[in-house]
Amino acid sequence: MERLTLTTKPQKDYELVDSGGEEKLERYGDYLLARPDPQALWPKRLGEGEWQKAAGKFVRTGREGKWEAENLPKEWPVEFGGLTFLIKPTSFKHTGLFPEQLSNWEWVAECLRKSPCSGEINTIPTPPQGDSAPAKILNLFGYTGGATLAAAKAGAEVTHVDASKTAVTWARENAKLSGLENAPIRWIVEDAMTFVQREIKRGNRYDGIIMDPPAFGHGSKDELWKIEEHFVQMVALCAQLLNDTPKFFVMSGYAAGYSPLAFAYNLDPVQKKFGGTIECGDLTIAETAGERLLPCGIFARVAFN
Numbered sequence: 382m383e384r385l386t387l388t389t390k391p392q393k394d395y396e397l398v399d400s401g402g403e404e405k406l407e408r409y410g411d412y413l414l415a416r417p418d419p420q421a422l423w424p425k426r427l428g429e430g431e432w433q434k435a436a437g438k439f440v441r442t443g444r445e446g447k448w449e450a451e452n453l454p455k456e457w458p459v460e461f462g463g464l465t466f467l468i469k470p471t472s473f474k475h476t477g478l479f480p481e482q483l484s485n486w487e488w489v490a491e492c493l494r495k496s497p498c499s500g501e502i503n504t505i506p507t508p509p510q511g512d513s514a515p516a517k518i519l520n521l522f523g524y525t526g527g528a529t530l531a532a533a534k535a536g537a538e539v540t541h542v543d544a545s546k547t548a549v550t551w552a553r554e555n556a557k558l559s560g561l562e563n564a565p566i567r568w569i570v571e572d573a574m575t576f577v578q579r580e581i582k583r584g585n586r587y588d589g590i591i592m593d594p595p596a597f598g599h600g601s602k603d604e605l606w607k608i609e610e611h612f613v614q615m616v617a618l619c620a621q622l623l624n625d626t627p628k629f630f631v632m633s634g635y636a637a638g639y640s641p642l643a644f645a646y647n648l649d650p651v652q653k654k655f656g657g658t659i660e661c662g663d664l665t666i667a668e669t670a671g672e673r674l675l676p677c678g679i680f681a682r683v684a685f686n
Contacts, residue, residue, distance in 0.1 A: 382645060385662035387484035388674055394459035395480050397666045399432070400675050401425030409468045409476060410459040412436045416474050417446075420676045426668070439474045446474055458558055462486055464530050465558035467551065477525045477551060481664040481677035482593075485631055486531035489518075489591065492629045492684050493535040515565065516588040516628060519580075521573045521619070526552030528591045533564040537589070542569045542576050544601040572600025574611060577618045586624040589631075592616075596637040608637050616647040627655060631682035633664060644681035656686030 391397070398413065399406045400421040407414050415435040425432070437450035448470050456469040459478070466478045493516055515538045520529045523541040525548060532539050533556070543549050549570050556562055569576060573594070594615065598606040616632070623630070630651055632644055645661035652659050661681040665674035 382642075383658060383660045384641070385660050386674070387481075387662065387664050387680065389480045389483045389664075389666045391667070391669050392461055392480075395461050395478070396669045397480075397675060398669055399425055399427040400668060400673065404432075405675060406432055406435060409478070410457055412453060412457070412468075414470065414476065415439070417441060418675065423673070426671060437470055439470070447472065462527075462531070464527070464534065464555070465560075466525065466527070466555050467558060469551070479524075479527065479635075479677070481666050482527055482633065484664070485591075485633060485680060485682070486528055488682065488684075489528060489589070489629065489631060490531050490535035492589065493518075493532060493537050517586070517624075518589045518591065519587045519619075519622060521577070521590070521592040521615075522594050523552060523591075524548050524593070526555050528593070529566060530556055530559050530561055532589075532591070533561050533566050534559070538565040538567075540567045540569060540587075542571060542573050544570065544572050544599065544604075546570045546601070570601055572602065572604040572606075574606070574615060574618070575600060575602075575604060577615065577622065581618065581621050585622065587622050588624060588627050589629045590619050590622065590627075592619065592632045594632075594634060596634075608634070608639075613647060617650075620651050623651065623655070627651075627685050629682065629684045631680065633678055633680040635678040637679075639679065641679040641681055644679060648681055648683050651685075652683050655683075657683045659683045 394410045396408045401424050403419050403421050405418040413435040415438040437448050437453040439448050456467050458465050462483045468476050518532045518537045518539045520541050523529050523543045529539045529541040549568050596608050641661035645659050648659050663676050664678040
């Protein structure tokens with residue numbers, strides 16, 4: 382098993398300008414946003430005057446929060462990782478883009494282009510030319526579609542599953558903005574566990590699985606998801622959906638409080654069956670100036686032989 386730290390560096394339309402004091406200052410296109418981040422447990426590098434330039438700041442009041450903003454549009458597009466995303470600051474502090482996932486998107490695209498997956502690329506590759514059938518990929522807890530679009534751009538046929546109709550609609554908007562409106566993507570609004578169980582019964586199989594489960598959530602019919610109760614079962618069920626010669630299995634997590642090893646050990650059975658090397662570690666974003674990396678989540682993945 383290999384332990385890695387994956388890092389997203391500044392992009393044309395995105396950068397982590399500064400962090401500290403349990404906050405982060407990010408640029409999305411032309412707009413600076415300041416948001417809470419408990420991982421930024423260090424002093425800020427920039428002065429308060431620079432932070433005050435933020436067009437929007439998310440402020441918590443008890444368990445609630447709101448954006449304090451002047452001249453901040455409701456939404457705007459940014460280019461990121463060769464795709465285009467619609468940024469919409471939400472009432473729960475998110476923007477709809479998780480930049481730390483870029484390395485995983487690139488890795489997925491490389492797995493689809495060739496084997497083994499090196500992960501050492503800078504843009505999502507275009508699919509190889511030929512008459513072979515496209516790989517079938519399942520993206521669970523797909524949210525606004527970053528991994529779905531990366532896989533589709535690399536030539537895959539993707540099934541995107543999320544329990545939120547709002548999130549799926551947002552993902553479809555991102556697909557249109559990215560020129561992937563007519564890509565072979567199946568958009569599903571359903572509880573992820575329910576969908577996986579039904580797919581097993583239907584006999585459907587996939588070449589690759591992506592999953593980014595929350596720590597806690599509800600399905601489309603108010604089904605309860607708790608990562609400490611359902612994660613192990615979900616991974617085991619997903620393993621049943623892999624075909625006889627799969628390409629990869631990748632999972633990530635945010636705010637669950639687990640070590641990457643806790644995710645990685647769940648991949649042992651499929652690694653022993655199909656081969657390959659399990660990788661796990663931290664997802665991070667590099668500040669524009671300086672050497673600090675902001676931890677933003679964990680991942681575990683395996684590219685099969």
